[in-house]
Amino acid sequence: MTEQTTATPSTPTDVWTALKEGNERFATDEALAPNRDTARRQSLTAGQNPVAAVIACSDSRVPVELLLDAGFGDVFVIRNAGGCIDSSVAGSVDFAVQDLGVSLVLFLSHERCGAVGAAIQGVNSAKLPTGLTRVFVEKIAPSVLTAQADGPVDSSEIERTHARVTATHLLDRIPSLRKGIDDGTVGLVGARYRLEDGRVETVYENFGG
């Protein structure tokens, strides 16, 4: 996915390796900002062929293409506050797998996620908030409860658990994703992005087999 590579990665593990390499370039101030010029943009007018679908939080500190050092046409990104999985998100992942043929589905949580923090507060206080915050409690409480099953843990650990729990939830919920993993054509990864050092830490990987 960079001018330096001769071929677009296609296997699930190759795609994940390429995205991790992009993140490392970003984190070390060596980003190549690939695939962002006019020629690349115009080459995509007839269609797209992204290598991965990424579900992430809308948080302005988590710009997916930038932190993976990717460009136009590389990643199919689905974002909302908290990266909550609802029918439109699940449908978008299914579309990416079935119609766009992505080789990887990545769920990305992040450091100091306000939505996860609100869910932690809701669970620990046993008080259901109103408005958007209620959605966070409804969608993220399973991750909080799973993380705290053996006692209190810090928010960082809950964010990691959230990535792992949500990735497996996607697997249970989207038949095309499970089939892709069984067939070896799609990989599934859960990871957490660290604001502090810019790195993505892997907490869950499923490449079938």
Ligand SMILES: [Zn+2]
């Ligand atoms: Zn967030």
